[in-house]
Amino acid sequence: xxxxxxxxxxxxxxxxxxxxxxxxxxxxxxxxxxxxxxxxxxxxxxxxxxxxxxxxxxxxxxxxxxxxxxxxxxxxxxxxxxxxxxxxxxxxxxxxxxxxxxxxxxxxxxxxxxxxxxxxxxxxxxxxxxxxxxxxxxxxxxxxxxxxxxxxxxxxxxxxxxxxxxxxxxxxxxxxxxxxxxxxxxxxxxxxxxxxxxxxxxxxxxxxxxxxxxxxxxxxxxxxxxxxxxxxxxxxxxxxxxxxxxxxxxxxxxxxxxxxxxxxxxxxxxxxxxxxxxxxxxxxxxxxxxxxxxxxxxxxxxxxxxxxxxx
Amino acid sequence: xxxxxxxxxxxxxxxxxxxxxxxxxxxxxxxxxxxxxxxxxxxxxxxxxxxxxxxxxxxxxxxxxxxxxxxxxxxxxxxxxxxxxxxxxxxxxxxxxxxxxxxxxxxxxxxxxxxxxxxxxxxxxxxxxxxxxxxxxxxxxxxxxxxxxxxxxxxxxxxxxxxxxxxxxxxxxxxxxxxxxxxxxxxxxxxxxxxxxxxxxxxxxxxxxxxxxxxxxxxxxxxxxxxxxxxxxxxxxxxxxxxxxxxxxxxxxxxxxxxxxxxxxxxxxxxxxxxxxxxxxxxxxxxxxxxxxxxxxxxxxxxxxxxxxxxxxxxxxxxxxxxxxxxxxxxxxxxxxxxxxxxxxxxxxxxxxxxxxxxxxxxxxxxxxxxxxxxxxxxxxxxxxxxxxxxxxxxxxxxxxxxxxxxxxxxxxxxxxxxxxxxxxxxxxxxxxxxxxxxxxxx
Numbered sequence: 239x240x241x242x243x244x245x246x247x248x249x250x251x252x253x254x255x256x257x258x259x260x261x262x263x264x265x266x267x268x269x270x271x272x273x274x275x276x277x278x279x280x281x282x283x284x285x286x287x288x289x290x291x292x293x294x295x296x297x298x299x300x301x302x303x304x305x306x307x308x309x310x311x312x313x314x315x316x317x318x319x320x321x322x323x324x325x326x327x328x329x330x331x332x333x334x335x336x337x338x339x340x341x342x343x344x345x346x347x348x349x350x351x352x353x354x355x356x357x358x359x360x361x362x363x364x365x366x367x368x369x370x371x372x373x374x375x376x377x378x379x380x381x382x383x384x385x386x387x388x389x390x391x392x393x394x395x396x397x398x399x400x401x402x403x404x405x406x407x408x409x410x411x412x413x414x415x416x417x418x419x420x421x422x423x424x425x426x427x428x429x430x431x432x433x434x435x436x437x438x439x440x441x442x443x444x445x446x447x448x449x450x451x452x453x454x455x456x457x458x459x460x461x462x463x464x465x466x467x468x469x470x471x472x473x474x475x476x477x478x479x480x481x482x483x484x485x486x487x488x489x490x491x492x493x494x495x496x497x498x499x500x501x502x503x504x505x506x507x508x509x510x511x512x513x514x515x516x517x518x519x520x521x522x523x524x525x526x527x528x529x530x531x532x533x534x535x536x537x538x539x540x541x542x543x544x545x546x547x548x549x
Numbered sequence: 550x551x552x553x554x555x556x557x558x559x560x561x562x563x564x565x566x567x568x569x570x571x572x573x574x575x576x577x578x579x580x581x582x583x584x585x586x587x588x589x590x591x592x593x594x595x596x597x598x599x600x601x602x603x604x605x606x607x608x609x610x611x612x613x614x615x616x617x618x619x620x621x622x623x624x625x626x627x628x629x630x631x632x633x634x635x636x637x638x639x640x641x642x643x644x645x646x647x648x649x650x651x652x653x654x655x656x657x658x659x660x661x662x663x664x665x666x667x668x669x670x671x672x673x674x675x676x677x678x679x680x681x682x683x684x685x686x687x688x689x690x691x692x693x694x695x696x697x698x699x700x701x702x703x704x705x706x707x708x709x710x711x712x713x714x715x716x717x718x719x720x721x722x723x724x725x726x727x728x729x730x731x732x733x734x735x736x737x738x739x740x741x742x743x744x745x746x747x748x749x750x751x752x753x754x755x756x757x758x759x760x761x762x763x764x765x766x767x768x769x770x771x772x773x774x775x776x777x778x779x780x781x782x783x784x785x786x787x788x789x790x791x792x793x794x795x796x797x798x799x800x801x802x803x804x805x806x807x808x809x810x811x812x813x814x815x816x817x818x819x820x821x822x823x824x825x826x827x828x829x830x831x832x833x834x835x836x837x838x839x840x841x842x843x844x845x846x847x848x849x850x851x852x853x854x855x856x857x858x859x860x861x862x863x864x865x866x867x868x869x870x871x872x873x874x875x876x877x878x879x880x881x882x883x884x885x886x887x888x889x890x891x892x893x894x895x896x897x898x899x900x901x902x903x904x905x906x907x908x909x910x911x912x913x914x915x916x917x918x919x920x921x922x923x924x925x926x927x928x929x930x931x932x933x934x935x936x937x938x939x940x941x942x943x944x945x946x947x948x949x950x951x952x953x954x955x956x957x958x959x960x961x962x963x964x965x966x967x968x969x970x971x972x973x974x975x976x977x978x979x980x981x982x983x984x985x986x987x988x989x990x991x992x
Contacts, residue, residue: 254986290768292973296991309771317768323761328563339555340769384765 241304243268243392243423244289249298251284258284260447261298266392266425266440268303271418273438273455274427275534277542281447282427283320286394289425290317303391313342316390320397320427322381324369330380331365334387341388348387355383359409375406382410386417393417394425399433411437431535441534445542459531462540465504466530469517472496476520482513497525552770553778560753560782565789574793582801586808595620600673603633603642607650610688615680621673623680634664643667646677655692659685727847728938729911735860736907736935738791739867743900743930746787746868747875751893753779754879754972763972772969776880777961780872787868856937859946866953867930870960871896877964880971881979881987888979895981903931914939924949926956963988 244266251259259281266272276282287293288300291312300307302314325333331352338348356362359379369377378401386393395414399407414437418424426438434441435455443451451458466486475498479485483502504510514527532540564570603626604614614623624642626633633645644665651659661681663669669677690697711724754776757763766775874896882889906928910919914936923933923941929949933941970987971979 253990287973292767292772294991312768315768317765319761319764319768321761321764323763323765325563325757325762326760336555336559337765337769340552340766381765 241268242266242301243303244425245299245301246285246289247299247301249285249288249295249300251281251288251293251296253284257447259288259295262442262444262447262449263298264442264449264452266423268391268423269418269421270439271414271424271426271437273434273441274425274444275429275431275434275441275538276444277429280444282444283396284447285444286317286396286425286427289394290315313388314391315394316385316388316392317394318381318385318396318398320400322378324377324380324384326368326370328369329365330367330369330372333369334380334383337384338387343388351387351389352383355387359383374401375403378402378406378410382413386413390422392423392425394427396427397430398426399428399430431533431538435534443538443541450541451537455534458537459534462532462537463529464532465510467502467504467510467513468526468528468530469500469502469524470497470526471500471517472498472523472525475500476517476522478516478520479513482508482516501530553774553781556770556775556778557782557785560779561785564749564783564786570786570790574790575797578794578797578801581798582805586805595672598670598673600643600667600669601641602644602646602677603636604646604648605630605633606648608648609650610648611681611684615684618676621676621680630664637665644669646681648681655689723843724847724850727844727851728914731851731856731938732911732914732935733908735937736904736911736931739864739931739934740900740904740907742787742791742864743867743871744897746783747871747896749783749786750780750872751875751879751889753783754876754968755882755889758880758972759883767972772972773965776873776876776965776968780869780876783872784865784868851938852940859937860934862950863930863934863953866950866957870926870930870953870957871900873957873961873964877967877971877984880968881974881984883975892979892981899927900931903928907932907935911935914941920945924952926953929953966990 242265246262246264249259249262250257262281262285274282274285284293288295289302289307291307291309302311305311328336334352335345335348338351339345343351352365356364361376361379364372364376364380369380372380385395393414398410398414402410414424426434428434438455440454441451441458442449453461467483475488479500479502483504485500486503487499487501489499502513504513510527510529517524597620599620599622601622601624603624604611605626605628611625614625617623623646626645630645630647633642636642637645644663644667647662647664648659649661659681663677690700757766763775770778875893878889878892878896882892903922906918906922910916910923910932913919919932919936920941922928923936924945926949930953933946933949937946966988967984970990971984974987
């Protein structure tokens with residue numbers, strides 16, 4: 239089993255009388271891209287602040303790489319907050335040098351790393367430019383460099399794609415994959431599910447300070463599947479399909495009138511093999527038989543919506 | 550520790566390398582020098598508007614016309630007022646001064662008329678009045694058959710020459726004045742630095758918060774380190790500025806002195822600058838030379854070896870106390886300037902109170918007001934330095950510093966508590982009640 243870079247154990251954090259994080263536990267395996275999901279105000283930022291040691295949990299424990307989280311760990315963590323910010327009047331080079339050294343890099347090492355990233359992102363002429371002279375997208379690049387310059391073992395990205403144009407978003411995504419390939423563990427905090435589905439291996443879903451869901455993306459989809467299948471076929475449907483399954487939807491393909499789609503939901507008494515056998519025996523010419531898994535978005539809305547109703 | 554040093558270095562360098570800082574630091578003393586120069590020049594400025602004035606003396610007090618001066622020319626005339634008025638209209642004179650006939654010559658108040666359509670300026674009006682007063686004085690002396698020598702003998706000046714019983718100081722009559730000057734200066738410097746650099750901290754914290762850089766920063770350093778680094782860095786900027794100003798101001802005061810030198814001695818001889826009555830005689834000039842020699846002796850007599858270190862201690866402690874408060878308040882406000890003002894007010898009130906108390910304290914350095922406010926920590930950084938030249942008792946200074954150190958430690962801790970919550974708190978209306986709650990937030 240893979241080692242965990244981060245273990246959150248029964249963590250509670252309250253501000254004033256508001257419970258921001260309520261007995262949350264989950265693990266982030268080393269080298270994974272891990273999605274931390276939740277609607278606005280769910281407690282994601284509070285959790286991140288505890289992971290980056292800005293605040294401490296009221297109770298519960300956090301382990302980084304097997305050790306109880308301490309003040310030396312932030313040097314192994316790179317954090318890009320949702321609200322980006324840099325010193326506007328400072329030159330990009332000086333700013334990166336400053337932030338890199340605060341992360342524990344030596345002067346020479348910091349210089350070397352900045353050079354490397356400047357060349358990599360093709361921005362070698364930026365050293366002497368002031369941050370306020372850069373466009374928003376350019377500032378984001380600089381911000382990204384500050385996050386990864388000290389080669390963190392764990393990268394925490396809070397809504398990294400917000401405000402990015404598609405070109406820069408893709409560039410950032412490539413860099414994230416590159417870091418992932420080199421073994422960096424990444425926590426990806428967002429409420430945009432399509433990105434999570436695309437990028438993440440494992441997720442935790444937090445709502446109202448509570449851990450609602452935790453597991454691999456595929457496992458969770460399996461867990462929430464509703465036994466819905468889509469059958470593509472030609473010709474006519476035999477009688478008696480309804481004995482095997484509930485028909486949810488039936489349609490004719492727009493581009494090819496000979497192909498039809500049938501969406502059915504199986505209940506507990508039937509399994510897909512029975513249906514398949516029945517269809518084959520009935521002489522239906524099938525071109526495809528797929529299980530439809532729910533999207534994370536649907537699961538998310540269902541989970542968050544349910545808990546909202548409960549309260 | 551290393552990180553704190555990095556923060557201090559950045560806060561310091563990012564300020565002292567700014568053009569505005571360099572220009573401000575160099576130009577401010579130059580500006581002050583220029584201001585003093587022009588002020589003295591203007592004070593010495595004489596009305597260059599020439600007036601020719603006819604005097605119609607109906608009382609017979611004036612035997613001859615008063616002495617002319619560069620811009621005033623007097624002529625004794627006779628004849629009817631109407632005729633003279635016409636002459637004024639014909640531009641022969643600028644105005645007619647009429648001294649009316651009076652029954653009692655020993656009046657204390659004389660009203661004389663000036664007929665003209667031009668208005669007399671204040672300076673000129675005073676000059677004319679002085680001339681006539683002088684003439685009337687002569688007239689009265691004559692009338693009363695007084696002896697001029699006896700009259701000047703009536704004038705007395707008393708100087709108190711303090712002579713310490715214990716201690717070997719040769720204190721002079723001006724020692725109190727010198728102490729007042731030095732004390733006032735030190736108190737004022739304290740006041741200025743608390744405000745200038747306190748506000749600098751305040752703005753800088755607010756900027757870091759609104760530009761959101763603070764989120765990035767505190768994922769690398771502790772909020773307290775960030776706050777402390779900023780306070781120390783800006784404090785170092787302040788000290789740098791003071792050192793440069795001290796050097797420049799010394800140079801400039803020598804320069805201005807040299808520029809004004811001849812004029813200044815002229816000013817001493819200028820009748821307009823004199824007290825009414827009695828010319829500054831040779832003896833008084835010698836006395837003024839003595840005074841500056843005394844001043845030098847007094848300045849040398851000051852216990853600088855105790856005063857400067859104590860001043861620096863109060864400077865550092867006072868600065869730490871107020872700047873940490875400004876940092877705390879700066880962290881609490883967003884970009885709402887109205888909110889910023891209402892929150893900084895409670896900090897500025899003690900500072901302003903302290904400067905007023907300080908101004909009273911240098912006049913009455915041993916008064917209970919001065920003593921107790923130089924011990925009370927919120928006022929002591931401004932009031933105690935002002936009392937230092939008056940040699941306050943040791944126990945008062947010691948108590949003052951002890952209380953101040955304790956207060957500084959407490960307030961820096963308090964500010965740190967507020968700061969760590971404040972910098973991450975957005976979009977919340979901040980009240981003092983809210984700030985109080987933040988103190989008890991757990992990390």
